[in-house]
Amino acid sequence: MKHFVNGRDLLGVYPENTDEIILGAGCFWGVERVFWQLEGIWVTYASYCGGNRPNPNYDQVCTGVTGHAETVNIIFEKDKINLEEILRVFWECHDPTQGMRQGNDIGSQYRSAIFCKDTHQFEIASESKEKYQSILNESNFSTITTEIAIQNTSYAAEDYHQQYLAKNPSGYCGIKGTGCAYK
Numbered sequence: 001m002k003h004f005v006n007g008r009d010l011l012g013v014y015p016e017n018t019d020e021i022i023l024g025a026g027c028f029w030g031v032e033r034v035f036w037q038l039e040g041i042w043v044t045y046a047s048y049c050g051g052n053r054p055n056p057n058y059d060q061v062c063t064g065v066t067g068h069a070e071t072v073n074i075i076f077e078k079d080k081i082n083l084e085e086i087l088r089v090f091w092e093c094h095d096p097t098q099g100m101r102q103g104n105d106i107g108s109q110y111r112s113a114i115f116c117k118d119t120h121q122f123e124i125a126s127e128s129k130e131k132y133q134s135i136l137n138e139s140n141f142s143t144i145t146t147e148i149a150i151q152n153t154s155y156a157a158e159d160y161h162q163q164y165l166a167k168n169p170s171g172y173c174g175i176k177g178t179g180c181a182y183k
Contacts, residue, residue: 004173018078021114024069027105029164033163042076047155069147071113071154083121
């Protein structure tokens with residue numbers, strides 16, 4: 001399977017200088033578009049992560065029964081973009097205080113989540129959460145509800161979800177941030 005935008009293999013062997021993080025910030029269509037546009041992103045793909053059923057499909061995830069979130073696997077070139085910058089974009093592109101929703105998309109599959117590959121990423125993610133919470137506090141936002149966990153297993157979403165908004169430019173995208181930015 002190839003990335004519709006950059007033509008690279010979605011699943012497979014990635015260059016040695018890459019790392020991966022899995023992010024959930026609402027509907028994966030919009031989240032994926034935010035990240036594939038960044039310099040230093042090798043490839044992105046829509047996925048399901050954080051649940052309890054192996055190989056879930058979209059219909060199962062939508063019921064909430066599997067516990068998975070709609071997520072995006074982001075494979076990035078460490079010498080071109082670092083995890084801190086990716087997390088800055090993550091915090092700013094959605095509202096991490098909404099709990100089990102993003103805008104009109106409601107359900108546990110739309111929750112805000114950072115699925116880390118190891119304890120080092122977990123520490124960076126936790127520190128970034130604290131920093132962004134203090135920024136939100138200045139604008140009287142609620143507490144961040146973002147789940148942060150170490151999780152190495154995700155499942156690629158069906159082909160039609162991959163790079164959906166590149167294939168369907170006028171498709172629905174409910175992603176929007178709080179307007180609060182890192183200083």
